[in-house]
Amino acid sequence: MTLNLYFDYVIFPILTVTVILVFIRLFKGPELVDRVVALDLLITIGIALITVYSIRSAEAIFLDVAMIFALIAFLGTIAFSFYLDKQEKK
Amino acid sequence: MRSAILQTASRYLLPILLLFSVFLLLRGHYYPGGGFVGGLVASIAFVLHSFAHGTVNTMKVLRYKPLTLIPIGLGIASLAMFMPVFFGLPVMTGLWLDEPIPVIGMLGSALLFDIGVYLVVIGVVLTILFTISLHTH
Numbered sequence: 001m002t003l004n005l006y007f008d009y010v011i012f013p014i015l016t017v018t019v020i021l022v023f024i025r026l027f028k029g030p031e032l033v034d035r036v037v038a039l040d041l042l043i044t045i046g047i048a049l050i051t052v053y054s055i056r057s058a059e060a061i062f063l064d065v066a067m068i069f070a071l072i073a074f075l076g077t078i079a080f081s082f083y084l085d086k087q088e089k090k
Numbered sequence: 091m092r093s094a095i096l097q098t099a100s101r102y103l104l105p106i107l108l109l110f111s112v113f114l115l116l117r118g119h120y121y122p123g124g125g126f127v128g129g130l131v132a133s134i135a136f137v138l139h140s141f142a143h144g145t146v147n148t149m150k151v152l153r154y155k156p157l158t159l160i161p162i163g164l165g166i167a168s169l170a171m172f173m174p175v176f177f178g179l180p181v182m183t184g185l186w187l188d189e190p191i192p193v194i195g196m197l198g199s200a201l202l203f204d205i206g207v208y209l210v211v212i213g214v215v216l217t218i219l220f221t222i223s224l225h226t227h
Contacts, residue, residue, distance in 0.1 A: 061121055068131065071107075075134055075141075078096070082141050086226075 007056045015052070019045055036080045043073035093142065100142040104151075107135035115208050116194055116201075125204035129211025136212075137219055145223045156220065159213030167206025170199045 022045065026038035047066045054062035111132035118124030140148035149155075174183040186198035194201075 064122060068127070071131070071134060075138055078138070078141050 004056055007052055011052050012049075015045055015049055032084065036077065036084070039080075040073060040077045043069065043076075047073075096142040100139050104135050104139050107138070108132055111135070111208075115204060118204055119195070119200065125207030126211055128204075129208040130215065132208070133212050133215035133219075136216055140220070140223065145220055149220065152216075156213045156216035159209045160217075163206045163209030163211075163213060165206070166209065167203050170202035170206060173199050173202075 019042065022038050022041050026035055026042065029035040029038060047070050050062055050066040050069065054060065054066070111128040113128075114123035114131060115125055115128035118128070136148055136152065139151065171182050174185055175181060177185070179185075184198055184200055186196055190196050
């Protein structure tokens with residue numbers, strides 16, 4: 001089994017199933033906090049997909065995209081918690 | 091929100107992210123990147139700082155109002171646009187130096203235009219976000 005076949009038949013299906021499961025949590029999520037965590041996890045899985053695809057297609061440039069994506073996800077989660085914190089104090 | 095972890099992290103992340111944004115700006119000719127993405131990363135650095143330390147303190151770090159960056163950036167970009175006219179060429183023709191400069195690579199008027207875009211993006215994003223966060227208190 002080559003590395004590319006391993007990516008195609010094991011890693012990508014696992015990540016796809018994970019995206020679906022996390023999306024169910026994002027859709028159902030009883031609390032707003034659950035949705036924030038689900039969104040953060042969704043972006044983290046996106047970073048994993050980009051990284052695996054970058055290894056599979058041997059393009060190091062895609063890693064920069066994943067880096068900026070991680071940065072924006074971090075900022076988004078902080079912004080969510082910042083405004084949730086502000087909302088609870090009122 | 092006062093978090094010691096976030097405050098310490100943002101103090102070290104601000105210069106690193108600004109360095110990364112300059113790297114993206116200079117790399118824009120040959121690879122993904124350029125003025126717009128570089129400006130966005132630089133403004134993300136300041137927004138992260140403002141979440142950790144409060145918007146008022148970030149304004150002190152910046153010293154000038156972000157609104158003043160917009161005319162400066164537009165001026166630099168239009169200078170890069172109309173520079174070829176003085177050499178008898180049509181507007182927006184790319185002018186390039188003959189010899190590549192080490193580290194930066196080939197230098198031309200496209201880089202000047204990108205620096206203009208970079209400053210305009212920082213000015214616009216920071217003006218919008220600081221106005222929102224100052225008026226929601």
